[in-house]
Amino acid sequence: MPRRLLALALLSLSPAALRAQTVVDTTGAGALIAQAMDHSEVMANLRQLSDIIGPRLSGSPAMRRANDWTAERFRAYGLSAALEAYPFGVTWERGTVLLRLVAPFTRQITAHSWAWTAGTGGKALTGPVVLADLSTPDSVAAYKGKVRGAWVLPRPSYPVWNPDGPAMTAADSTVRAEVLRVRGLPTSDTAAAAVRARRQFAIDLPYILKAAGALGTLIDGSKEHALMTMSGSPSRVSPLPNLVIAHEDYAMLERQVIAGASPRVEGRVENTIGRVPVQQWNTVAEIRGSERPGEVVILGAHLDSWDLGTGTTDNGTGSMVVLEAARALAQSGLKPRRTIRCILFSGEEQGLMGSRAYAAAHAADADSIQAVLVLDNGTGAVTGQALQGRPELAGLWHALLGPVATLGADSVRDASKSGTDHLSFLPYGVPGFNFDQLPRGYSHTHHSQSDTYDKAVSGDLKQAAAVMAVTAYELANLPDLLPRGPKREPEEVPSKPSAGVVTTN
Numbered sequence: 001m002p003r004r005l006l007a008l009a010l011l012s013l014s015p016a017a018l019r020a021q022t023v024v025d026t027t028g029a030g031a032l033i034a035q036a037m038d039h040s041e042v043m044a045n046l047r048q049l050s051d052i053i054g055p056r057l058s059g060s061p062a063m064r065r066a067n068d069w070t071a072e073r074f075r076a077y078g079l080s081a082a083l084e085a086y087p088f089g090v091t092w093e094r095g096t097v098l099l100r101l102v103a104p105f106t107r108q109i110t111a112h113s114w115a116w117t118a119g120t121g122g123k124a125l126t127g128p129v130v131l132a133d134l135s136t137p138d139s140v141a142a143y144k145g146k147v148r149g150a151w152v153l154p155r156p157s158y159p160v161w162n163p164d165g166p167a168m169t170a171a172d173s174t175v176r177a178e179v180l181r182v183r184g185l186p187t188s189d190t191a192a193a194a195v196r197a198r199r200q201f202a203i204d205l206p207y208i209l210k211a212a213g214a215l216g217t218l219i220d221g222s223k224e225h226a227l228m229t230m231s232g233s234p235s236r237v238s239p240l241p242n243l244v245i246a247h248e249d250y251a252m253l254e255r256q257v258i259a260g261a262s263p264r265v266e267g268r269v270e271n272t273i274g275r276v277p278v279q280q281w282n283t284v285a286e287i288r289g290s291e292r293p294g295e296v297v298i299l300g301a302h303l304d305s306w307d308l309g310t311g312t313t314d315n316g317t318g319s320m321v322v323l324e325a326a327r328a329l330a331q332s333g334l335k336p337r338r339t340i341r342c343i344l345f346s347g348e349e350q351g352l353m354g355s356r357a358y359a360a361a362h363a364a365d366a367d368s369i370q371a372v373l374v375l376d377n378g379t380g381a382v383t384g385q386a387l388q389g390r391p392e393l394a395g396l397w398h399a400l401l402g403p404v405a406t407l408g409a410d411s412v413r414d415a416s417k418s419g420t421d422h423l424s425f426l427p428y429g430v431p432g433f434n435f436d437q438l439p440r441g442y443s444h445t446h447h448s449q450s451d452t453y454d455k456a457v458s459g460d461l462k463q464a465a466a467v468m469a470v471t472a473y474e475l476a477n478l479p480d481l482l483p484r485g486p487k488r489e490p491e492e493v494p495s496k497p498s499a500g501v502v503t504t505n
């Protein structure tokens with residue numbers, strides 16, 4: 001039987017049968033695991049990235065420093081490395097925020113700017129707080145007359161449970177589930193046209209509010225103990241200040257409005273939006289394949305981060321694990337048959353911009369990409385692989401993860417994961433995956449000021465590097481390329497306000 005047919009036949013076997021007559025070359029696994037577990041440099045690299053280079057907002061000087069430093073680290077480990085540019089958009093620089101409750105009593109409010117939103121033009125702007133529903137064009141139209149001169153709460157507060165209080169009863173859970181269901185209604189239609197219309201509406205909304213005279217919007221941090229969440233993108237530049245505030249403050253303002261206490265807020269916000277679009281870069285490094293250098297296994301993570309903390313778990317950990325997997329592969333002396341390419345993307349937080357640009361620029365070579373393996377769920381150890389709509393690969397993945405079963409990384413499940421760089425490759429038919437990981441408090445650190453080096457778990461990161469290195473080596477040495485996934489047009493992302501919503505006042 002030709003090699004390709006043999007491999008396909010084996011892929012259709014049950015996991016047990018596949019393990020019995022495996023096509024997976026596990027001979028390098030022991031050396032790679034020993035390198036990653038016993039000679040790790042992942043924590044030292046992560047400390048440098050987190051504490052010395054610091055947060056890596058795409059478009060900032062620190063982002064470029066991180067690109068240059070990682071390229072240099074890859075070279076020091078024996079890989080070739082370069083930066084690949086792509087068009088990004090305008091930069092954004094965070095300035096100072098002062099937000100105060102001035103009625104019914106005075107108190108500081110914990111607030112930070114949403115990225116790519118404007119400041120208050122050097123002024124402190126004071127006005128009433130208005131509770132609105134800005135979830136749809138129709139609901140915005142209903143509130144247009146009520147937001148002039150006001151700071152706007154765009155929706156009811158998020159249902160945050162007191163983590164130190166009694167556990168939820170069944171009745172509590174039912175109420176909370178209903179609140180979450182209602183909150184999800186405006187985004188429940190996932191048809192492409194509906195998603196695109198929502199994205200356009202999100203771009204247009206701050207222009208509509210500005211034209212209606214609003215001072216700015218306030219966003220619920222939605223987490224306990226004043227932990228923040230934030231986002232933003234140069235494809236959604238807002239002419240109005242948009243501030244994420246502590247959940248505790250948001251919920252209090254909401255209660256004051258409902259109680260008729262007429263809360264008033266004073267805000268002074270300084271942000272700088274760049275005037276001209278700039279480039280950004282992905283760091284790309286590789287170990288050239290010994291037999292099929294034109295066929296490539298990609299290990300990926302995003303090097304950029306938000307800037308309230310230092311971007312340790314999102315995604316310094318993933319980036320430094322990819323770097324560490326590269327070190328383990330290079331220093332093990334193993335010679336993978338296919339090329340293993342490590343890509344540290346930028347622009348991920350602004351909408352997978354770096355990986356989308358990379359996948360588009362290399363579309364002609366997509367059929368020679370064996371697979372893309374991304375690590376982007378925090379500091380937790382790898383528990384296994386979600387198959388991203390490719391259940392026929394379960395047998396193969398059980399075999400690939402067999403050598404790391406003793407590290408607890410051998411679960412294989414049929415699930416599709418969203419929100420990170422592997423998605424950018426799927427339209428081109430490339431098998432793309434994001435590893436499953438232990439949570440390790442990722443819901444707290446994610447996009448918050450608490451995303452700092454002290455949250456990194458050393459043993460977990462060593463394990464993750466071992467898993468990535470082993471899986472990459474095995475995929476590089478498989479007899480054949482994996483069957484392609486379905487191909488489709490990459491989605492278009494709107495980045496400009498609709499005609500008519502931009503006013504000059």
Ligand SMILES: [Zn+2]
Pocket residue numbers: 302314315348376420
């Ligand atoms: Zn991330």
